[in-house]
Amino acid sequence: MTEVAVENADLAALLTAWRQEQAGQSGAGRPVRFVIELRQPVSDEAIVRTVQQALSIQVSVFPLFPNASDLAQFRRLSVPHVTRPDRADLFEAATRLRDLLGAETVEPDLGTNYFDCDCEPPDPGAPESADWTFWCWADSEKDKPADRNWAINKSLVKQAWELAISEGRLAKGKDVLVFQPDTGVAPQHAELPPNLDADPRSANFVEVGERPIDPLRTGLNPGHGTGTASVVASPEPGAMTGSAPLATLVPIRCTESVSVLDQSPVAQAVNHAVEKGAHVITMSLGGIPSRALHAAVQKAVRNNIIVLAAAGNCVNEVVWPARYAEVIALGGINEAFKPWRGSCFGPAVAFSAPAEFVLRADAKHPSGELAASGGQGTSFATALTAGIAALWLAFHGRDALIAKLPEGRSLQWLFRSLVAATAQVPGDFDRENFGAGIIDALALLKADPSVAIAYGGTEAAAGPSSDELKDLLVRTFGIGVEAVGPVVDDRQHAAELACAAFDRLRAVRTLRAHVESMPPPLLSPALRAKLGTGLDILRLS
Amino acid sequence: MPINIDEVIAGRLERVAPRAFRMFGVAGESTLESTGGGVQQSSSSAGLPNDADARAIADALKRESGRHAAAAGPVAGRDLNIEADAIAAQLVARANEVLAQLRAGGSLGEVSAEGAYALESVMRVRGRPALNVEGDSIEPIDGQKHPGSEFWLTFRSDYENDLVSVASATGAVMVKDRMGIQPNWVQGTAWLVKSNLVMTNRHVLFPPWGMRLARRIPGETTTARFKSDLEVTIDFSFDDRQAGRALTCPVSEVLYVSQDADPIDVALIRIGSPVETAQELPAPLSISSSPGDYQYIYVMGHPGKMAKVPENVLAVFGTPNERKRVSFGETMDTSAPGPNEFLHDASTIGGYSGGCVLPFLKREVIGLHYYGNPLSGNRAFTAAALRAHPVGQFL
Numbered sequence: 001m002t003e004v005a006v007e008n009a010d011l012a013a014l015l016t017a018w019r020q021e022q023a024g025q026s027g028a029g030r031p032v033r034f035v036i037e038l039r040q041p042v043s044d045e046a047i048v049r050t051v052q053q054a055l056s057i058q059v060s061v062f063p064l065f066p067n068a069s070d071l072a073q074f075r076r077l078s079v080p081h082v083t084r085p086d087r088a089d090l091f092e093a094a095t096r097l098r099d100l101l102g103a104e105t106v107e108p109d110l111g112t113n114y115f116d117c118d119c120e121p122p123d124p125g126a127p128e129s130a131d132w133t134f135w136c137w138a139d140s141e142k143d144k145p146a147d148r149n150w151a152i153n154k155s156l157v158k159q160a161w162e163l164a165i166s167e168g169r170l171a172k173g174k175d176v177l178v179f180q181p182d183t184g185v186a187p188q189h190a191e192l193p194p195n196l197d198a199d200p201r202s203a204n205f206v207e208v209g210e211r212p213i214d215p216l217r218t219g220l221n222p223g224h225g226t227g228t229a230s231v232v233a234s235p236e237p238g239a240m241t242g243s244a245p246l247a248t249l250v251p252i253r254c255t256e257s258v259s260v261l262d263q264s265p266v267a268q269a270v271n272h273a274v275e276k277g278a279h280v281i282t283m284s285l286g287g288i289p290s291r292a293l294h295a296a297v298q299k300a301v302r303n304n305i306i307v308l309a310a311a312g313n314c315v316n317e318v319v320w321p322a323r324y325a326e327v328i329a330l331g332g333i334n335e336a337f338k339p340w341r342g343s344c345f346g347p348a349v350a351f352s353a354p355a356e357f358v359l360r361a362d363a364k365h366p367s368g369e370l371a372a373s374g375g376q377g378t379s380f381a382t383a384l385t386a387g388i389a390a391l392w393l394a395f396h397g398r399d400a401l402i403a404k405l406p407e408g409r410s411l412q413w414l415f416r417s418l419v420a421a422t423a424q425v426p427g428d429f430d431r432e433n434f435g436a437g438i439i440d441a442l443a444l445l446k447a448d449p450s451v452a453i454a455y456g457g458t459e460a461a462a463g464p465s466s467d468e469l470k471d472l473l474v475r476t477f478g479i480g481v482e483a484v485g486p487v488v489d490d491r492q493h494a495a496e497l498a499c500a501a502f503d504r505l506r507a508v509r510t511l512r513a514h515v516e517s518m519p520p521p522l523l524s525p526a527l528r529a530k531l532g533t534g535l536d537i538l539r540l541s
Numbered sequence: 542m543p544i545n546i547d548e549v550i551a552g553r554l555e556r557v558a559p560r561a562f563r564m565f566g567v568a569g570e571s572t573l574e575s576t577g578g579g580v581q582q583s584s585s586s587a588g589l590p591n592d593a594d595a596r597a598i599a600d601a602l603k604r605e606s607g608r609h610a611a612a613a614g615p616v617a618g619r620d621l622n623i624e625a626d627a628i629a630a631q632l633v634a635r636a637n638e639v640l641a642q643l644r645a646g647g648s649l650g651e652v653s654a655e656g657a658y659a660l661e662s663v664m665r666v667r668g669r670p671a672l673n674v675e676g677d678s679i680e681p682i683d684g685q686k687h688p689g690s691e692f693w694l695t696f697r698s699d700y701e702n703d704l705v706s707v708a709s710a711t712g713a714v715m716v717k718d719r720m721g722i723q724p725n726w727v728q729g730t731a732w733l734v735k736s737n738l739v740m741t742n743r744h745v746l747f748p749p750w751g752m753r754l755a756r757r758i759p760g761e762t763t764t765a766r767f768k769s770d771l772e773v774t775i776d777f778s779f780d781d782r783q784a785g786r787a788l789t790c791p792v793s794e795v796l797y798v799s800q801d802a803d804p805i806d807v808a809l810i811r812i813g814s815p816v817e818t819a820q821e822l823p824a825p826l827s828i829s830s831s832p833g834d835y836q837y838i839y840v841m842g843h844p845g846k847m848a849k850v851p852e853n854v855l856a857v858f859g860t861p862n863e864r865k866r867v868s869f870g871e872t873m874d875t876s877a878p879g880p881n882e883f884l885h886d887a888s889t890i891g892g893y894s895g896g897c898v899l900p901f902l903k904r905e906v907i908g909l910h911y912y913g914n915p916l917s918g919n920r921a922f923t924a925a926a927l928r929a930h931p932v933g934q935f936l
Contacts (some may be wrong), residue, residue: 009769010756017759024760083759086747135653503750518845518891519716519751520723525770528722 008525011096014089018057018082031078032085033109034094035064035264036101037291038073047075047101054100057082064264064292065271070299073104074292076264084111091496091524098492105291105492109262112287114502116314116342117221117259118376133314133506136342137376138334138356145335145374149240151231151354151384154335157243160388160441164395173244173390176398177201178232179278180386181269182225182285184214184253189226190371191234191361196251201276204253205265212253216363223363224258225251227375228284230361231383232390239372240359243387243441247394250276255285258379263290263495266321270296274303279393282386283309283327284379286319288498289469291491293321301326304402304411306389310378312344315505317475320498323348323468328416330381331434332356337426339434343378346475348468350416351423351435353381353388388441389415395445404453417452419444469494476501487530496527590636590663597666597688599629602855635659668692669888671844674708674865676782693869696837700901704839704867707732707899709823711841712775713863714745714895715789716754719770727863728754730842730896731775731810732906733825734936739775740927741895742911743799743806755795763931765795775812777823779843780865789816797932805881805922805930806911808895826897828906828936829924835900838885840868840910840921845892863892873918881926883908884918 036047044061051059057079064074077097084090090108098106116133147153164171184204187197196202197211204210216222233249234242242249254269255261266283267290273281274296281300286309300307311329312319322329322344329348332340332355339345340355357374358381365371392415393401402411422444423437431437470488487493500521507518523531602625639656652660668689673680679701682690697704710733717725729745746754746765754773755765767773778788790812798808815822844861870887878884885898889910898908898921908921927933 013756013766013769021759083757085756086753088753089756507750519726519728519748520718522750522752525720528718528720528770532722 008092010089010525011092014085014093015055015057018079021082022058022080025081031060031080032082032090033079033262033264034077034097035105035107035109035267035290035292036061036075036077036097037104037106038075039102039104041072042101044075047077050101051077051097055096064268065296067275068271068299071271071292071295074267074295077106086522087496087499088522088524091493092526095492095524095526105494107263107290107292107495109264110288110495110499111260111262112499112502113259113261114288114315114319114506115258115261115286115310115312116377117224117257117379133342136314138341140357140374143334143356145357147335148357148374149359150335151358151380152241152243154337155243155354155384155388155438156440156442157384157388157391160391160395160445163442163445164391170394170397171246171391172394173233173247173387174394176244176247176279176390176393177250177277178244178247178280178282178386178390179250179252179269179273179276180225180229180232180282180284180383181252181254181266181273182228182283183223183255183257184212184225185229185251186214186216186223186226186363186366187211188366189230189361189363190367191230191238191240192226193233193235193249196229196249199248199250201250202252203269203272205268205272206253206256210253212251214253214363217256221257221259223361224284224379225253226363227360228282228379228383230372231358231380232282232387234361234372239369240361243384244390244394247280247387247390250278258285261285261287263287263293263320266290267293267296270300270307274300274305278305279398280306280386280389281308282382283307283321284377284382286310286312286322288495288502289320289323290495294324297321297324297327301410301412304398304405306386306393306412306415308382308386308389310382311346311349313342313377313379314344315502316344316346317472317501317505318344318346318348319502320468323472325468326412328385328412329435330378330385332378332381333434333438337424337429337438339430340376340378340381342376343381343434345430345433347432347471349433349435351419351437351439353385353439355379355381358384385419385439388439388444391441392418392444396449401449404449406453409453414449414452418447418449421452422447469497472498472501476504484531487527490530493527493530496524589640590633590660592633594636594663594666595626595629595633598632598662599625600685600688601666601859602628629662632659632662636663664886669868669870669886671866671868671888672697673781674705674841674867675780676786677705679704679708679867680781690869696869696901703899703901703904706823706904707826707839707897708780708841708865708867709777710826711865711897712739712777712788712790713779713843713865714741714754715774715776715779716752717772717774719772727779727843727845727892728752729845729892729894730910732841732895732897733822734809734828735825736822737812738796738825738935739810739812740897740909741808741810742909743801743803743808744911745895746795746798746808747801755798757798762800763797765798767792767795774816775810779863786820787817788820788822790814790822791816797935799930799932805926805932807909807922807927807930807932809932809935826899826904826906828927829903830928832925833900833903833907835902835907836871837901838870838872838887838898838907839901840870840885840887840889840893840896840898840919842866842868842889842893842896842910844890861890861892868893870919878918878920882920882922885910885921886918889913889919 047061064076065071094106094108202212204212232242235245252269254265309322309327311331328350331349331352332343333352334356360375362373420436424440425437636659670687670690713727714729731739731741734740755767757765773792775790794811796809868887873884896910897906910921912920
């Protein structure tokens with residue numbers, strides 16, 4: 001560990017405030033959390049000692065993944081009884097901790113809001129409306145689909161069930177384990193399988209040790225996990241059905257709201273799914289890159305788990321974890337097989353699935369006529385596809401598929417290749433931005449996996465993660481991004497740079513961009529110093 | 542009974558877009574009258590967006606493109622006049638599309654940002670000038686530069702002394718990057734409420750996107766400290782006067798900033814003596830203590846730089862250069878946004894945040910501008926709301 005010079009005045013002010021709060025135990029809420037990625041093994045006690053001696057604040061350090069020796073480099077550092085400061089201060093503190101500990105990275109849990117949900121719009125004249133992504137939501141009357149259950153029908157899900165039944169194979173995703181990191185579920189909802197929260201494989205990384213029950217707190221877009229869970233596994237009969245009604249849905253509560261997302265509990269959820277034997281992981285959430293989350297999804301893919309994530313909503317560019325090359329990113333389309341207007345898009349999208357008025361359980365109505373209604377977002381494209389992945393695994397048998405894999409190839413690769421090869425591709429489909437096409441469950445099940453295996457193709461993935469960040473910066477800010485190359489290569493700043501990009505992307509299509517001037521982006525002094533003159537290209541416009 | 546389509550349009554617009562309603566809803570109401578004792582129905586021309594609007598927008602764009610061409614040299618292969626005509630025609634067409642959309646039952650929330658600013662483009666060239674402050678005078682109203690603004694000629698001349706006086710007590714919240722990376726920028730507007738105290742908006746200190754100027758002090762809900770890597774000053778002299786006087790005050794303390802969840806978006810900043818020691822600060826502005834029913838108002842502000850300036854802004858502000866302006870307009874339906882606020886239609890953009898709103902008839906602040914909405918109107922907190930709020934204890 002390295003000695004570091006006295007902190008700058010702003011950081012000193014922050015630390016002083018934290019010391020005072022800790023002395024009076026006055027800081028409210030959850031601890032401020034960081035994830036340390038160590039370069040070499042160091043005991044948690046040594047980390048605590050170093051931080052307390054250098055910064056005079058009380059911290060605790062634990063492994064982020066307690067049972068995973070292969071991910072032991074990730075430790076969670078918590079600062080209790082303090083107030084979470086603004087983003088720039090958090091990143092400044094994180095960089096200071098990184099330098100202090102000589103770690104590879106230290107990343108704060110930020111609570112990012114780069115994943116919009118279809119909640120109630122604000123009053124059109126109110127200041128909040130300036131930031132409302134009004135352009136991204138279809139109108140519930142004018143754009144109402146002709147077929148309420150179009151998502152299931154146009155993905156040919158029921159035909160896929162019938163094929164499996166007619167051939168005497170396992171149908172409807174039977175015996176497939178679909179793990180779902182999300183907000184948890186409302187377990188008594190009529191459109192969910194009963195007692196999902198009681199599954200011993202489920203988990204809660206928000207209220208640690210509790211069942212994964214979504215308390216449906218207002219103001220946090222409650223019930224997101226209930227909706228996505230139903231799209232996977234809502235049983236028959238009912239007001240709706242999931243794409244895999246016989247699959248086993250295992251909820252993991254890892255966030256209070258997908259609109260306010262900490263990355264490290266998502267990483268824990270993914271690793272938990274791996275440890276509990278998941279076959280599919282479906283993530284209808286997203287935000288900024290995270291070293292720990294990346295490591296967890298890589299591990300999942302290595303373990304032949306199909307890992308799906310939503311491309312994202314209302315920020316144009318694909319969010320993480322979907323943006324990781326190893327993950328299958330789902331774009332969204334509507335009943336007319338046109339892009340859902342809010343879908344994030346770009347080369348990172350593997351393929352697309354229904355995302356506009358997808359029939360899903362509405363947590364506000366636990367039963368009755370309103371228990372299911374149309375939801376919008378790539379969340380539902382992801383959940384629907386997770387169910388179809390379960391159909392495919394059940395139909396062929398997961399072990400049989402794995403046995404056929406060529407050396408160095410994953411089940412993720414095979415699934416991605418086959419969906420791409422069998423997708424529905426309308427004549428004017430935008431393959432550059434919405435992937436290979438629109439998922440076709442029947443064609444997928446009919447396709448001979450050996451054909452894809454014989455055809456070959458590359459295992460997607462595994463480039464340095466900074467490539468995805470560079471790609472985001474290039475696509476967001478245009479030319480001149482070479483100037484920030486050295487900063488991009490320093491992984492410490494990846495999350496903060498991604499925030500700057502998503503801030504801009506979120507802003508440019510809101511009313512605010514047309515009525516407000518934009519101050520320079522909120523960046524920590526450490527990153528500003530490293531960017532130097534390159535900073536100007538990150539100006540919001 | 543025959544249906545009066547104008548009434549239908551008016552009814553629809555009144556519900557969803559009061560500002561647009563005023564401008565477009567009642568056909569034939571054109572009242573560019575002088576103020577010489579006559580009764581004014583409105584300071585705006587009315588009727589649906591038309592060729593005259595397109596010409597006014599195009600003229601403004603041509604002036605701007607001419608200025609840029611003069612500065613940067615001719616643009617090869619481009620005819621900027623033709624471009625300006627085309628853009629203006631598109632904006633007017635789009636504005637009419639938006640009105641048709643609203644007439645057909647669309648709601649304000651469905652209007653795209655592009656549609657909103659097309660509508661705004663037309664509204665802004667219909668007599669909502671933003672005049673440069675030039676030291677001890679206010680830029681004259683010019684028929685070409687400020688189309689449709691003849692209505693305001695008498696206001697500008699009769700009240701110029703008041704306008705200058707209020708302008709002198711209004712300053713730019715100027716930010717300097719102590720790390721020397723960013724060029725200086727203006728983050729908003731502030732005005733003297735006492736000899737050592739300025740009022741602005743909370744979101745000038747804590748913008749929703751971008752550089753925050755201060756950090757809240759944990760455990761203290763309504764105070765904050767300025768960040769040390771930024772140097773914030775209040776510049777009372779940042780205007781268009783050629784030989785500029787200098788009058789800049791350092792900030793010393795965030796005396797009060799409303800909590801994040803507080804609907805009143807206000808902050809008070811204590812300032813030090815002017816850096817230019819020979820200078821004295823102007824008299825502070827008093828905040829009205831009596832309710833008034835004022836129709837004609839003005840807003841002081843510093844239009845912030847925009848990396849990509851929409852045509853509607855160009856048409857009124859030219860290229861926003863952060864220097865002090867005064868925008869003329871009218872109050873709107875005062876009950877619309879709630880008891881603490883009123884609506885006005887003076888041209889404002891980012892940078893006006895924190896600016897004061899005054900009537901022409903009295904040198905008293907009647908509102909704190911905090912938000913601009915092209916369709917439903919710009920918003921300001923009333924003087925009464927500020928006085929009744931905890932921030933009132935400092936006033």
